[in-house]
Amino acid sequence: MEISEEIYGQIRRLVYSASRINLGPDKKQLVTTRLTKRISQLGMNNFDQYWSYVLSPAGRPETGIIIDSLTTNYTKFFREPKTLDFLAKRILPEWDKSRTDPFSIWCCASSTGEEPYTLSIILSEFFGEENRHRWKLIASDISDRVLQTAQTGIYEASKLQLPDSRWVSRYFQRGTGAQAGKTRVKASLRNNITFLNINLFQANYPFDFKFDVIFCRNVMIYFDRNCQKELVNKLLTFLKPGGYLMVGSSESITGVTNNLRAIEPTAYKKEKV
Ligand SMILES: C[S@@+](CC[C@H](N)C(=O)[O-])C[C@H]1O[C@@H](n2cnc3c(N)ncnc32)[C@H](O)[C@@H]1O
Structure with missing residues (x-):
């Protein structure tokens, strides 16, 4: 045609x-x-x-x-590990343990789910498997097709390259029979994530609270500078003062807004004012 x-x-x-x-x-x-x-x-x-x-x-x-x-949906487990280390070694240890509200992350271009599941493993390791109520994770994307895969949580076992091999049996179930060669994220982890269809440029986002961290990785590259500006300013209104916006390693949002301070090339902190 x-x-x-x-x-x-x-x-x-x-x-x-x-x-x-x-x-x-x-x-x-x-x-x-x-x-x-x-x-x-x-x-x-x-x-x-x-x-x-x-x-x-x-x-x-x-x-x-x-x-x-x-849409281009390329993603993988533990992609761009330096940014993930920043979450595990810098942001989470800064978290005030006396807080009663859950630590909240929005993964806003989550594709087929590898990124939010990666984040949920990091959160589970930090808070302990029994403390799922202490964190919440919203994963969203514009594409229903990728969200469906994400919600199902079934992947080729060969795609699972985790930094700690003990996490394979801790967080995944091996497929048998017709599902041989596949692996599924355990329900306990899947059920702690809310998957939503959100277009980053829709008029309003469906949240009545602000996040501690927003992961917006490897999607900004598809937008021109004006749209990046519009998006970052919109995301900022859903980020707590002192919260972090994380971007992909080939994305720079320096100069897009005065309200963010670059802490690392992919980690920006919202000023407390
Ligand atoms: C290349 S993937 C990145 C996935 C993941 N964040 C990562 O870094 O591995 C980009 C994702 O952005 C989504 N996307 C593109 N435009 C979007 C928009 N306007 N609103 C929400 N998601 C969008 C695509 O559907 C795709 O799943």
């Missing part, structure tokens, strides 16, 4: 206005391949027909499906 320049331009604008993901001209082939599958699923024959459907009232949910099919 071929996609005309005109329709490609319209798809780009739709995706940008909904998610701020900027599909360059170089992504045309990817868009063609991914959406061709969707068009066949719907029993349609070409992009013109599909686009008329997308613009009709019945086609409204297609925006989410298009974004879902175009």
